[in-house]
Amino acid sequence: MSKSTDPGPDRRSLLQAAVAVPAVGAAATVLGTGTAAAAPRLGAAAHGGFDTGSPRFALAVLPDTQYLFDADSSDPEPLRATFKYLVSERREANIAFMTHLGDITEHGTPDEIELAADTFRTIHGKVPYSVLAGNHDISGGTDDQRGDTAYLKAFGPRRFRTMPTFGGASPDGYNSYHLLRAAGREWLVLALDWRASDKGLAWAQGVLDAHPTLPAVLTTHDLAWADDDGEARLSDNGRRLWDRIIRGNDQIFLALGGHYWPPGRTVLTNDAGNDVHIHITNYQDRYYGGAGMIRLYAFDLARDTVDVQTFAPWFLARDPAKRTPLEEETIELTGPTDRFSLRIDFADRFKGFAPVVPPKPRPAHRVMPRGTVAYWRFDADGLAAGGRPGTAVPAGTVARDLTGNGNDLTVRLLHGSAAEVLTWSADHHTDQPAHASLRFDGGKQPDRGAVLTTSATAPLNSLKFRNGFTIETFVKLPDPYEGDHAWMGILSWEGRNGDAGKTTGWSKDEPTCSLNVTPERFLQFVLYPDVQDADPTSWSHALPVGRWTHIAVVNDGRRTVMYVDGSKIARNPSQPATGIETLGKPFVIGGTQFDEKFGQGFYGWIGDTRLVERALSPREFMLLDD
Incomplete structure (x- = not known):
């Protein structure tokens, strides 16, 4: 919820992921009331085409979909198209995970939540994902201690227990974490409620403490806002998260939020002197409520780069000769806050909490073949x-x-x-x-x-x-x-x-x-x-x-x-x-x-x-x- 727009029509050109040797997965740890995740299995075929060992993988980010689930004007088809795209392209783009940034629905009613939950079955069991509550999914005046809701029944821990990435949830059920195996290592995704309470933040800190060597992506609904200049600024809640959980945990190198528009981004320096990338992703103000627009963060550890693209699979799938002008405009966004690259020296950025152990010298006799x-x-x-x-x-x-x-x-x-x-x-x-x-x-x-x-x-x-x-x-x-x-x-x-x-x-x-x-x-x-x-x-x-x-x-x-x-x-x-x-x-x-x-x-x-x-x-x- 906010204001303003950012034009950026262009044609799609997604980064293609390379295939490398798969790596062994590791079992997740349980905190709170969550259920232990099974160890990810070997190989691309066992992961629906996802290659855990390739140095290139993608994180899909889905922002506010609330206008697609709005009482009797709901239309789940754009989101179904997005999910079908992620499933069909999982092997080609090496998509590791999808994270929703909250405001799934407009009013959080049982009917809206039920329709949204049914739509998510398109992707369920095919691409792992996380969901968190936005202020339109629950009572906006409450924090994660609010108790039972339609959202919690549909998108609480029970939904994710069979998901191989699921690590656990906070006792209230509104905060969760996932462990991904990608690029030959494990990554942590924290999905925090619209308003994490002190108990919720203590739980999140416990997750980080239990996984001290994993690079972490923090996702929440309300993190930062931006004007048309695209420069992100922490919101009041974002400042609280920054002071309480982000700045003091060097593991968190990327933090993602929705809620506001236009999109924006900035880089802040944490207590360890390292960069933390802060991004706003929200397109509900765009044509057709954003049309289930997706953002792909294509990690490339061989190039020390993250390439970011934003596009609408629903429009992409249409016959070009039959697309309307607004559909053509919204297929892909190419402004500086929608399509960009981040240069990250991953080994250097992560060395404070997960230093690369250098190989030992090899004796001469081991490197003198016949x-x-x-x-x-x-x-x-x-x-x-x-x-x-x-x-x-x-x-x-x-x-x-x-x-x-x-x-x-x-x-x-x-x-x-x-x-x-x-x-x-x-x-x-x-x-x-x-x-x-x-x-x-x-x-x-x-x-x-x-x-x-x-x-x-x-x-x-x-x-x-x-x-x-x-x-x-x-x-x-x-x-x-x-x-x-x-x-x-x-x-x-x-x-x-x-x-x-x-x-x-x-x-x-x-x-x-x-x-x-x-x-x-x-x-x-x-x-x-x-x-x-x-x-x-x-x-x-x-x-x-x-x-x-x-x-x-x-x-x-x-x-x-x-x-x-x-x-x-x-x-x-x-x-x-x-x-x-x-x-x-x-x-x-x-x-x-x-x-x-x-x-x-x-x-x-x-x-x-x-x-x-x-x-x-x-x-x-x-x-x-x-």
Whole structure:
């Protein structure tokens, strides 16, 4: 109940959810008079098409439907269409749950409530959901201690007891909570009454205390209001909820309310210094009382983003040639409070109550499969230096080849560079076996840097890899990425391809094999094969800055394929490539020669690096198997 509108016609374009490996569910805990929820079952089929393990899932939010259940002018068809849509699209959009924000009906009469309850049977048992009372469903002057009502009979705990997400309800029955298994973890949804009493808030705090590691979404009817500017402001009741339950519980990262219009949103800072997103969702002022309009919050934990869309399935299902002008306008709303994206670093946002436990370092012997010819890591096992982050690694320091094959690396400073151009770091890729790396501060104007090279007699200098190879490394580019570092080398073999009689390349002074970074931060892997007179080259997409990347170059004796973070890139050459035309000259980490001279060194971090004398599959890479 409130005022004003917000136009926003456009066509629908829903985010499609990806499919991933399902994860095991967990049983819910009971508080108050609620009934224990059964443990969610395995697999998408057992969840009506919902995939519990995919990093992408959707939370459906249904605001005030009161004008669809208004005495003798009721029309449940728009809501039935919404429910049918959610059921039919559950697999495609990976819909985990639906939450209603209250004011199901206009007057809360037994007839209105009964019609609404019957309409909810369209979705019941097919998509789990929560419902809470709005001021039009019960006496608006009461709180959750009001006693028995038509609403409680139809939408109280008894309705949800067989629902696999149902965790329990407060003793009065007007507040409830649900536990969802989505994106491989559990989430908590709190559904609080229009006016939660002190007892109700104490119960809600008890639920949070009993599930201290679960990220929580709080839903209620009266939370915030907004003017046409779309900036949400806490209502009096919203301020009470903020002070009593939201701000002091870091778990609550999203709070949703209806009641008022127009819609709005804001971000508040809780007592832990973290963002809490406050949203108003209500479209009862729109054509046909909102027509059962739904809002989808599409969580994408791979992109650390929540994409939000608002649309009316009832109008969407109609023949476009027969839609009226008002139906066309209301199919989808695309204003800034109706269609938007939230950028949330979920691991960082949740670390205060559910920190990600980092994997332990893996010993070297566990990451040296058959055919490993060299493996270097820069922790205490592999590097004869270390200490505190930022400690300089001086010239002459040895990085041991942990295979025992004699391919030790020795630090060499380029062009009289200061020792600080190479430092030890505890920074590392999450999936890297060793929890350490080297920080290279190479650059141009003047050229500076450091490299690690094998000795003149190392076996790796002359290996030909005619049966295939896998070269792996972990790198990270600085953020900000400052200066000109075009064509810097990550790793290479010394020597000139022209000295091996190669004629096809850009220049005969290029080395016979090198992995480099272009001006656009693309990876370039240049190979002069041992058998063919050719220079097949792989090109990746742009590397991100400030983030670790795993790189693998795999050759099966016939052709070369590059993988970035376990994914095959697009621009791999189809040219035949057998072996590497090594010339008996050192292998190098941290730079690439031209005409047997080093210019700039690498700029960024390099971690574990491994060479295997055969083609590995992605599941055999140094990345941890999820």
